[in-house]
Amino acid sequence: MAVITVNKDNFENEVIKSEKKVLADFNAAWCGPCRMLGPIIDELANENDSVKFVSINIDENPELAAQYGVASIPCLVLFDGGNEVKRSVGLIPKDEIESLIG
Amino acid sequence: MYDILIVGAGPAGLTAAIYARRASKSVLVLEALTYGGQIVNTLEIENYPAEPHISGFDFATKLYNQAKELGAEVRFERVTEIRKESSDADASHFGVITAKSEYEAKTVIIATGSANRKLGISGEEALIGRGISYCATCDGAFYRGKTVAVVGGGNTALEDALYLSDVAGKVYLIHRRDEFRGEEIAAAGLKEKANVEFILNSVVTELKEDGGKLVSVTVADAKSIAAGEPTGLREIPVDGLFVAVGRIPSNQSFAGLIETDEAGYIKAGENCKTNVSGIFVAGDNRTKEVRQLVTAASDGAIAATAAINFLNR
Incomplete structure (x- = not known):
């Protein structure tokens, strides 16, 4: 599945009410490490059907970043049943993301 | 068996890959994270010759694509150890161990760069x-x-x-x-x-x-x-x-084999040769005065040329 772009309007439906676990990638266009991480997230999204992958731009959605206390990007937050269960800050390799969602 | 195995896909490692491929050597680049190294954190590079304004991301991506187009193989695996398999200088042979696999190479270029130094205090x-x-x-x-x-x-x-x-x-x-x-x-x-x-x-x-x-x-x-x-x-x-209290060279995995200084930088002069014949070092993890993008690229060229000469000797 492709990565879904999430904003404050669809966050509730796509993340909080999601049946599947959700990996939220908080990022920004000007953030180099985020741009490095993007293609890895795309790859994982295509390989995994059991987890939903969403992208949240922190410039366009500062309230979501503030709500989840995101103060460094890239920041990956794993949601299960609408609750944050795991978090990783900074650029990490694919296998570490796999163990984060695994 | 690769001619030249490069550890690290930052500016030094990828430049070494370009030089090695242009000399028709077989090249494998192993990278723990993603290509580009620490330059991807730089919003705008303004001190690289003939590139007055380029983002670190764009620079890294162009460099990566250049190395790939020339036929460099890049795999994303963390190197945990380098073993010297042959002590015969004429049959130089190294084993490079990663978390996933094991590779063999005639020469190795270590271009692992450095990581942020932490404060080292509780709660950090x-x-x-x-x-x-x-x-x-x-x-x-x-x-x-x-x-x-x-x-x-x-x-x-x-x-x-x-x-x-x-x-x-x-x-x-x-x-x-x-x-x-x-x-x-x-x-x-x-x-x-x-x-x-x-x-x-x-x-x-x-x-x-x-x-x-x-x-x-x-x-x-x-x-x-x-x-x-x-x-x-x-x-x-x-x-x-x-x-912003400095950086630590990422040489820990090679400490047993290759000589480093007290701070952990691999000892080598401007010729990029380490104490182990057949192993070279390029970039920020080498003992040197100026750690800049342009000197990382320069090291890549020097280390690759030294490796090529070593193979052709």
Whole structure:
């Protein structure tokens, strides 16, 4: 599945009410490490059907970043049943993301 | 068996790959994270010859594509060990072990760069991304109008403080000495900023958090810490702390085989040759004076040429 772009309007439906676990990638266009991480997230999204992958731009959605206390990007937050269960800050390799969602 | 195995896909490693491929050598690049190395953290590169303005991301991507187009093979695996399989100089042979596999090569170029040095105080790890950052240009935007501190005294610390002074409401610059190692011009620029306050001869001794977020740092007189009796304690409320206390060379995996200096940098001169025949070093993890993008690329060219000559000897 492709990565879904999430904003404050669809966050509730796509993340909080999601049946599947959700990996939220908080990022920004000007953030180099985020741009490095993007293609890895795309790859994982295509390989995994059991987890939903969403992208949240922190410039366009500062309230979501503030709500989840995101103060460094890239920041990956794993949601299960609408609750944050795991978090990783900074650029990490694919296998570490796999163990984060695994 | 590869002719040249390169550890690290930053500017040094990828430049080495370009030179090696243009000499028709078989090349494998192993990278633990993603290509580009630390340059991807740089918003805009303004000191690379003939590229007056380019983002670190674009630079890294162009370099990566250039190496790939020339036929370099790149795999994303962390190297955990290098073994010297043959002590015969005429049959140079190394085993390179990763978490996933094992590779063989006639020569190796180590271009693993360096990682951020941490403060090494209690609570630091848990507050990364929740008030503590190692990259001002990445995370400065989260502190618009807020109070932040920068700790360190080199160029990075000065540049970070200058950058943050335009974003944050207030910037403290905490440094353990009373003078800066960084460029004069950057320090002078900071002194003119009304919202920058210098806290000199001081070290950070404690981090306080509330609800999982950093709320203050406590500093103490640097000399008193060295004497073992902290004095001059001062708690400074901050929303963010930017740590810029230098970098650590990423050579830990090779320490048994290759000679390093006390700080962990692989000992090699400008010819990039290590104490092990057939192993070369390129970039920030080598003992050298100037650690810049252009010198990393230069090392890549020199190390690859040395490896090519070694193979053709």
